[in-house]
Amino acid sequence: MKNTITFLSLILIIPVLALAQTVNTVFDEVAPFSEGLAAVRIENQWGFINENAELVLDFRDDLVWNKDADTSVPGVLGIRYPEFKNGRCMIQILKEDSIPYYGFIDQSGEIIIQPEYLNITQFDHENAIGIYVRKAFQGNNEIKLKVIDYIFTEVVVNISGEIIWPIAEREHILTAKRRYETPELKAKLIAKDLLVYRTKDDKWETKKLNISL
Numbered sequence: 360m361k362n363t364i365t366f367l368s369l370i371l372i373i374p375v376l377a378l379a380q381t382v383n384t385v386f387d388e389v390a391p392f393s394e395g396l397a398a399v400r401i402e403n404q405w406g407f408i409n410e411n412a413e414l415v416l417d418f419r420d421d422l423v424w425n426k427d428a429d430t431s432v433p434g435v436l437g438i439r440y441p442e443f444k445n446g447r448c449m450i451q452i453l454k455e456d457s458i459p460y461y462g463f464i465d466q467s468g469e470i471i472i473q474p475e476y477l478n479i480t481q482f483d484h485e486n487a488i489g490i491y492v493r494k495a496f497q498g499n500n501e502i503k504l505k506v507i508d509y510i511f512t513e514v515v516v517n518i519s520g521e522i523i524w525p526i527a528e529r530e531h532i533l534t535a536k537r538r539y540e541t542p543e544l545k546a547k548l549i550a551k552d553l554l555v556y557r558t559k560d561d562k563w564e565t566k567k568l569n570i571s572l
Contacts (some may be wrong), residue, residue: 373518384414390440396466398422398441405441407448407466416468421448423461433488434478434544435461447517450474456536460492463520471521477511477532478541480496484551485518486568490529490542513546515554515568524568526556 366442377382396407396415405424407416431436435534441448447463451475454460462474463482479489495508511532515524532542532553 364371365450388440390442393442394446396443397409398424400440401422404428407443407545409538416466419468421450421452433480433547434541435459436478436541438481441567445485447482447518449479449481456539457532458536458539459532459541461489463518471518472516477518478544479516480544480547482510482518483548484553486515486523488526488544488546488548488554489514489516490532490544491516497554511542513544526554526566 363392373552382400386401388400390398391402392410396409398405399408399414399420403418404418405541405554406414406418409415423435423438424440425436425438428439435449435451435539442559443466446465448466450470451459451461452465454474458477461476461479462470465471476489476491482503491512491514492515493512494511495510502549506511511529513526513529515523515526528544529542529545538549545552546556546566554566555563555570556566558564
């Protein structure tokens with residue numbers, strides 16, 4: 360009798376489990392697959408599913424996306440939806456005066472590149488171009504307030520977060536909240552070890568990367 364009850368219980372449970380496995384989650388948006396993962400959105404949060412429709416990276420609100428992105432623009436303003444490139448996906452956090460800074464996570468969701476860039480491209484050939492921000496403490500002023508200079512450099516960064524090539528210092532970037540605009544990138548990679556940089560007279564100068572220096 361006990362065995363009969365157990366068998367009947369299993370018969371009742373199995374259809375319920377099968378039904379649970381076939382229930383489809385409804386998303387607000389589904390992006391194309393990239394590197395075996397597709398971003399899925401519910402309201403303002405994104406997660407990632409694999410090709411078996413399993414959620415492998417939980418929903419979070421720091422992934423970079425723009426509903427009205429201009430995909431012809433390099434950098435953060437051209438990113439329509441989150442995606443992994445070279446195993447990295449872009450995130451953003453708000454720092455002083457609610458200015459967004461950008462970094463990257465890996466496919467486990469761990470932050471690999473700290474958000475220290477005001478603008479940055481997706482990775483290509485394991486490199487990206489970004490505007491790196493460095494703070495330099497200059498001392499205290501006459502009323503004992505700290506004086507800090509912000510130094511902006513357009514750089515090439517690799518997938519480990521190492522700056523492998525400083526391209527050029529950047530000037531006239533305002534970080535005051537009311538006047539802030541995402542600074543435009545002036546360089547772009549056109550091959551693994553070759554980039555072009557737009558000069559002041561709107562010409563393009565080639566630069567060969569030499570990471571052995």
